[in-house]
Amino acid sequence: EVQLLESGGGLxxxxxxxxxxxxxxxxxxxxYAMSWVRQAPGKGLEWVSTISxxxxxxxxxxxxxxxxxxxxxxxxxxxxxxxxxLRAEDTxxxxxxxDAVRFDYWGQxxxxxxxx
Amino acid sequence: EIVLTQSPGTLSLSPGxxxxxxxxxxxxxxxxxxxxxxxxxxQAPRLLIYGASSRATGIPDRFSGSGSGTDFTLTISRLExxxxxxxxxxxxxxxxxxxxxxxxxxxxx
Numbered sequence: 001e002v003q004l005l006e007s008g009g010g011l012x013x014x015x016x017x018x019x020x021x022x023x024x025x026x027x028x029x030x031x032y033a034m035s036w037v038r039q040a041p042g043k044g045l046e047w048v049s050t051i052s053x054x055x056x057x058x059x060x061x062x063x064x065x066x067x068x069x070x071x072x073x074x075x076x077x078x079x080x081x082x083x084x085x086l087r088a089e090d091t092x093x094x095x096x097x098x099d100a101v102r103f104d105y106w107g108q109x110x111x112x113x114x115x116x
Numbered sequence: 117e118i119v120l121t122q123s124p125g126t127l128s129l130s131p132g133x134x135x136x137x138x139x140x141x142x143x144x145x146x147x148x149x150x151x152x153x154x155x156x157x158x159q160a161p162r163l164l165i166y167g168a169s170s171r172a173t174g175i176p177d178r179f180s181g182s183g184s185g186t187d188f189t190l191t192i193s194r195l196e197x198x199x200x201x202x203x204x205x206x207x208x209x210x211x212x213x214x215x216x217x218x219x220x221x222x223x224x225x
Contacts, residue, residue, distance in 0.1 A: 035214075037161075044204065044216055044217075044218050044219045045153075045155075045161065045204055045206075045216040045219075046216065047212060047213065047214035047215065047216065050213055050214075059213045061212050062212065095160055095161075101148070101149060101166075101208050102149075102151040102163055102166040102167075102206070102208070103151075103153070103161070103163060103206075104163050104166070104172065105163075106160040106161055106162070107160065108160055109160055
């Protein structure tokens, strides 16, 4: 059974940093691209970032480019999102998702709140 | 950027009725790269349809997808109580890499 489990969310001040993690199981982790998708409170879904299976290619939404960094450690079946210079508008539930051109499996999400 | 516009914003129907949800793209989308998701309150989204018309694993056959080019449709043939949720379409291609529609809320009438 495919499972994705996020962690690392919490309350952070504007301008602060946070690292989210996502552990995958039940599939060959290195064979799949992985993505982060976020959802602000009461709002729709927004794609944030994608990383290829090898980690050699990364993609970002314009809203986070230069502030967020996606990475992975295939030896640990782990996906990361390093978030810097956080803003109030980054407040959202962050989901990791297995990326097969569509997001076929999702984690339960981790809440990031940016507030003073 | 390809913008996806979903309509209606809210759809009020009764169990047993047929639901038709629309997703219109601002420019042509490859059918291979059009997907639909269902999201219930407090839950992560769930993939329903990919490639515009292929059902994901475990999705009941009352869900079907169709369309091509700029117009896509999700149809639920006979609504069950558990189908009332928010539905999103999503496309892959260009920049940004993925975009979602704003969602259609399917509520019980």
